[in-house]
Amino acid sequence: MSQDNLIIAGKSYSSRLLVGTGKYKDFAETQAAIEASGAEIITIAIRRSNIGQNPNEPNLLDILPPSKYTLLPNTAGCYSADDAVRTLRLARELLDGHSLVKLEVLGDPQSLYPNVVETIAAAKTLVKDGFQVMVYTSDDPIIAKQLEDIGCVAIMPLASLIGSGMGILNPWHLQLIMDRVQVPVIVDAGVGTASDAAIAMELGCHGVLMNTAIAAAQKPVLMAGAMKLAVDAGRAAYLAGRMPKKLYSASPSSPTSGIIASAKK
Amino acid sequence: MSAVCLDQLTLCACVRVKYKITIIIGDFLEVITISINGTVHQFDTPINVTTLIEHMQIGNKRIAIERNGEIVPRGQFNQQMLADGDKLEVVVAVGGG
Numbered sequence A: 001m002s003q004d005n006l007i008i009a010g011k012s013y014s015s016r017l018l019v020g021t022g023k024y025k026d027f028a029e030t031q032a033a034i035e036a037s038g039a040e041i042i043t044i045a046i047r048r049s050n051i052g053q054n055p056n057e058p059n060l061l062d063i064l065p066p067s068k069y070t071l072l073p074n075t076a077g078c079y080s081a082d083d084a085v086r087t088l089r090l091a092r093e094l095l096d097g098h099s100l101v102k103l104e105v106l107g108d109p110q111s112l113y114p115n116v117v118e119t120i121a122a123a124k125t126l127v128k129d130g131f132q133v134m135v136y137t138s139d140d141p142i143i144a145k146q147l148e149d150i151g152c153v154a155i156m157p158l159a160s161l162i163g164s165g166m167g168i169l170n171p172w173h174l175q176l177i178m179d180r181v182q183v184p185v186i187v188d189a190g191v192g193t194a195s196d197a198a199i200a201m202e203l204g205c206h207g208v209l210m211n212t213a214i215a216a217a218q219k220p221v222l223m224a225g226a227m228k229l230a231v232d233a234g235r236a237a238y239l240a241g242r243m244p245k246k247l248y249s250a251s252p253s254s255p256t257s258g259i260i261a262s263a264k265k
Numbered sequence B: 001m002s003a004v005c006l007d008q009l010t011l012c013a014c015v016r017v018k019y020k021i022t023i024i025i026g027d028f029l030e031v032i033t034i035s036i037n038g039t040v041h042q043f044d045t046p047i048n049v050t051t052l053i054e055h056m057q058i059g060n061k062r063i064a065i066e067r068n069g070e071i072v073p074r075g076q077f078n079q080q081m082l083a084d085g086d087k088l089e090v091v092v093a094v095g096g097g
Helices: A027-037 A081-094 A116-128 A141-150 A171-180 A194-203 A220-240 B003-029 B049-055
Strands: A006-008 A011-013 A017-020 A041-048 A070-073 A100-103 A132-137 A154-157 A186-188 A207-210 B032-036 B039-043 B064-067 B070-072 B087-095
Touching: A017 A027, A017 A220, A027 A220, A041 A081, A070 A081, A070 A100, A081 A100, A081 A116, A081 B064, A081 B070, A081 B087, A100 A116, A116 A132, A116 A141, A132 A141, A141 A154, A141 A171, A154 A171, A154 A186, A171 A194, A194 A207, A194 A220, A207 A220
Parallel strands: A017 A041, A017 A207, A041 A070, A100 A132, A132 A154, A186 A207, B032 B087
Antiparallel strands: A006 A011, A041 B087, B032 B039, B064 B070, B064 B087
């Protein structure tokens, strides 16, 4: 599959699994899980520095250096376009001008559902300001197309709510989105276990982004490995072209002629 | 010029000089109040961003700073003198999804 790379904003990645860095027990587990996942693109959050507390505490970027990974700063916790834009401007400065970012503007803290109106506003400002925006959004195909038209480099629709583990709830909407946009479609949010990731890839999604599915598993490093296999399996199945689904399968796999006669009369 | 005018000119000059001295002393006594990450800090001498970072013991971390809504580029840390009433956000990268 060496030629089947994921292309985002003109850059090629061999892994179609993107992984978050939150909710792990400690940095050692974070590092081990990301290693096991094979992910090249990993998300980070931007937060206030703890000032005056433990100046020697390790920094996330010490274990996940920008030289080894493509770091994708997110705007988690932002509820307005303005806050999201400010956060990503800080992130760009933090990462020496790196402009590939994940935009998410949330609508309410209980569901963490995206506020697509604010998302669109933020996307417009960010694209104009030279950012390469991978945008987290609902599975609304009209909004997805609008975000692409604005200039976002990837559309990242939710499969279900962030952290819910509910899996791919609406494959038809994901299909509608893929039918309408040309940029990569990467499922982001709601993946719970390996089959969810495989289903997303079988549908034809270009990649899957997950965090809780790995970090909240009983054995995160093992789950990370499972997700890597699932994304690869799903992608291969998609490329292989599945058989059609039929309500009645009048097509057994074995020959219908030459069956020995039944002994009973 | 009459003697009265000359006297007035001298008086004005004295007042101006006295005024200037007052301002210079005032600068040294002025306390700078700055909000950093939501907490108010006070400094009794002028301070640039580099000095602030050393004072806060965050010099070994990769950080980014926003001052009154504008990004402070790393190359400007020495030049930018903080002013009374400044609001700073000092951020780092942390784990997140």
